[in-house]
Amino acid sequence: MILEAKDLNYYYQDGEQRRYILKDTSVSFEKGKFYTILGQSGSGKTTLLSLLSALDSPHSGEVLFNDEDIKKIGYEKYRRNNIGIIFQNYNLIPTFTAVENVLIPMSITENEIPEDTKSVAYNLLDYIGIVKSKADRPVNKLSGGEQQRVAIARALATNVELILADEPTGNLDEEMEQEIIDIFKKLAHEHGKCVIVVTHSNEIALQSDQAFLLKKGVLASYE
Amino acid sequence: MNFIKRGFLGITRKKGKSLILLAVIFILGSLISGAISIQQATSNVEKSVKERLGAAATLELDWEEYDKLSEEEMMNVELENIGLDLIKQVGELSYVKYYDYSVSTWLGSESIEAYRGDMEEDFVHHGPSMDFMIKGINYAPVLDFEEQKGKLVDGRVFTQEEVDSGTSVAIISKKLAEKNNLQVGDTFTLANAVYTYDEETGEEEIATSRDLVLEVIGLFESQTIKEDVGADSDSGMIDWMDMDYQNTVYVPNEIVISENKFQYEEYLKTDEEYAEAMEGEEEASFEYYTPMFVLNSPEDSEAFEEEVLPLLPEFYKVVSATDQYDSIAGPMESMSKLSKYVLIAAVIATVLITGLVVLLFLRDRKRELGIYLSLGESRGRVVGQILIEVMVVALIGITLSLFSGNFIASQVSDTLMKADNNNSNEDVIYYSELQIDLTTEDVMDTYEVSLNSNYILVFYGIGLLTILISTVIPLVYIVRLNPKKILM
Ligand SMILES: Nc1ncnc2c1ncn2[C@@H]1O[C@H](COP(=O)(O)OP(=O)(O)OP(=O)(O)O)[C@@H](O)[C@H]1O
Ligand SMILES: [Mg+2]
Numbered sequence: 001m002i003l004e005a006k007d008l009n010y011y012y013q014d015g016e017q018r019r020y021i022l023k024d025t026s027v028s029f030e031k032g033k034f035y036t037i038l039g040q041s042g043s044g045k046t047t048l049l050s051l052l053s054a055l056d057s058p059h060s061g062e063v064l065f066n067d068e069d070i071k072k073i074g075y076e077k078y079r080r081n082n083i084g085i086i087f088q089n090y091n092l093i094p095t096f097t098a099v100e101n102v103l104i105p106m107s108i109t110e111n112e113i114p115e116d117t118k119s120v121a122y123n124l125l126d127y128i129g130i131v132k133s134k135a136d137r138p139v140n141k142l143s144g145g146e147q148q149r150v151a152i153a154r155a156l157a158t159n160v161e162l163i164l165a166d167e168p169t170g171n172l173d174e175e176m177e178q179e180i181i182d183i184f185k186k187l188a189h190e191h192g193k194c195v196i197v198v199t200h201s202n203e204i205a206l207q208s209d210q211a212f213l214l215k216k217g218v219l220a221s222y223e
Numbered sequence: 224m225n226f227i228k229r230g231f232l233g234i235t236r237k238k239g240k241s242l243i244l245l246a247v248i249f250i251l252g253s254l255i256s257g258a259i260s261i262q263q264a265t266s267n268v269e270k271s272v273k274e275r276l277g278a279a280a281t282l283e284l285d286w287e288e289y290d291k292l293s294e295e296e297m298m299n300v301e302l303e304n305i306g307l308d309l310i311k312q313v314g315e316l317s318y319v320k321y322y323d324y325s326v327s328t329w330l331g332s333e334s335i336e337a338y339r340g341d342m343e344e345d346f347v348h349h350g351p352s353m354d355f356m357i358k359g360i361n362y363a364p365v366l367d368f369e370e371q372k373g374k375l376v377d378g379r380v381f382t383q384e385e386v387d388s389g390t391s392v393a394i395i396s397k398k399l400a401e402k403n404n405l406q407v408g409d410t411f412t413l414a415n416a417v418y419t420y421d422e423e424t425g426e427e428e429i430a431t432s433r434d435l436v437l438e439v440i441g442l443f444e445s446q447t448i449k450e451d452v453g454a455d456s457d458s459g460m461i462d463w464m465d466m467d468y469q470n471t472v473y474v475p476n477e478i479v480i481s482e483n484k485f486q487y488e489e490y491l492k493t494d495e496e497y498a499e500a501m502e503g504e505e506e507a508s509f510e511y512y513t514p515m516f517v518l519n520s521p522e523d524s525e526a527f528e529e530e531v532l533p534l535l536p537e538f539y540k541v542v543s544a545t546d547q548y549d550s551i552a553g554p555m556e557s558m559s560k561l562s563k564y565v566l567i568a569a570v571i572a573t574v575l576i577t578g579l580v581v582l583l584f585l586r587d588r589k590r591e592l593g594i595y596l597s598l599g600e601s602r603g604r605v606v607g608q609i610l611i612e613v614m615v616v617a618l619i620g621i622t623l624s625l626f627s628g629n630f631i632a633s634q635v636s637d638t639l640m641k642a643d644n645n646n647s648n649e650d651v652i653y654y655s656e657l658q659i660d661l662t663t664e665d666v667m668d669t670y671e672v673s674l675n676s677n678y679i680l681v682f683y684g685i686g687l688l689t690i691l692i693s694t695v696i697p698l699v700y701i702v703r704l705n706p707k708k709i710l711m
Contacts, residue, residue, distance in 0.1 A: 055710065076600075078599070085598075100224060104595075105599070107224045108598050109599070150290060
């Protein structure tokens, strides 16, 4: 078990009342598998993912990474060394080139990475489908699909085993969506990573090894 | 791509924004730096000019006040003298470092020649000559030497005993000694002649004369000649003043008094009408002393004046060397005032405007900061990266404005001083014992807008601190948010 959530509670204070987004939610994930989390808009998918990726903290419950509470690891340290995050709107640094965006987490992480970071970054981009001429372009001069590939390369740059993505294909057309999903499958099945993707696309859920449905604050297996 | 490198890349990649920030800091910085420059320059002028003027003060008849009286009033006013008691009383005040009082007279000589500098040929003798200024002293070490007007270069100064008893000893200038082949220990003779005016021939004749034999005990050199006086039109004037000083003979006061007495008595013998008129008057006093007080510091002048004024007889005033500053430093004052207002306004504007600009600068960087946080960068380094970006630009802007402000300051001062100077050039300067050849021009010359290290430090300090604070406060507010709030 690489990642485990135990009894997560998350709510918004609505006047006197607490409006629960997540209620005693528990779930666990293994390495080498591609997971999807489905749910209607507003069901709390992003909220759950932000807790799993330590971008926010739950009101109660815990998230364990390799059986260690991420609070104990330290949120910053956990984000820096243990996970790669992919957002729906890419969240690249617009003033930097694609390769520079990939280099950023490499300078932040404490993980062992090859010395020649630049060629690692170019290779990674090439593997994801960004050729060198595009890698040296400022990212705001790339298409949406290309930008999302750069974001995936950035998530992979620190050599992590856990990839978390929040609607990574939400802004892309179907063709591009399939290419990205293929990359995720490859990462899980060929490189042994744990990939967790939030989506509301049934198509994608069908291609995953396991799908969950988030409904009324509770996570259930989805067949 | 660590945070330092990212900071520098941030500057070069976003040239437009960096230039705007630079321009804002530069313009406001120039204002502040200009105002500080002017402030510093004016306060330096006051200090250095006053120092140059020295801390001397004297008591004088206030002719300006006296001239205001109607003729009738003048008849009824009896001008008192400054008595020795009063001089001593003032001399004992705590502000006074040392003091002297002096009587002087002019004498001629048959046996020695006056020093004429380069202008020997210009002198054609007409009638009697009184080339030598005989200056009595009471302060044995000689005040003029202590105050650097002259410098003893050979022999010695007086002893108190010589001063008290009126011994026939003198200190003369080295140039005068050289011209007449005199050495320390030699004696020379001055003539105290009383002249009569022959109404028929219109010529002056010597009625009677007596010799004054003085022993040279010391030689002095003048210290006040300006080195940079070249061939310009003023130099003639200064040469004349210097020549008078070269022909000054320092002696104890008693000697001068005795010579004056002789002259008076002999004069009475030659002019019967005058003698009759003076009959019955109290015995004439020959002690018309000119006092000279040297204060501990030029800054004491005002306090000294305040304390002394009530002690003086009517129509007397205290004249301080630093008074001259006030009469010629008008332009400086207005400049100092102006720069003060500019400085206050500029500092307030800078704090507000840089604060706002930096805030705007950061606002659309909020997402970027969130991204760094989501990648696990520490808050400190995220703040550090932005600080590098802002501070490097600020440093450049401040450095540039240091020079431009200085340049502006000197331009503005030039224009202002010229304009002001034209209006106030007609000061009538009454002759005074303390007059030093110092003009408004000289004050302007002392005025120098310059970059001193203290000023540079203060300016960088204020500038960087302002920008640091206006950057760090909004930054800290942003990075304390959790990344989800920023990004998702
Ligand atoms: N600041 C907030 N205050 C109150 N309620 C909020 C706040 N932010 C989000 N919510 C609510 O929390 C719930 C969960 O939001 P979340 O973003 O996790 O949903 P989601 O499943 O990701 O939706 P989508 O599919 O549209 O992205 C939503 O109903 C939303 O309205
Ligand atoms: Mg969402």
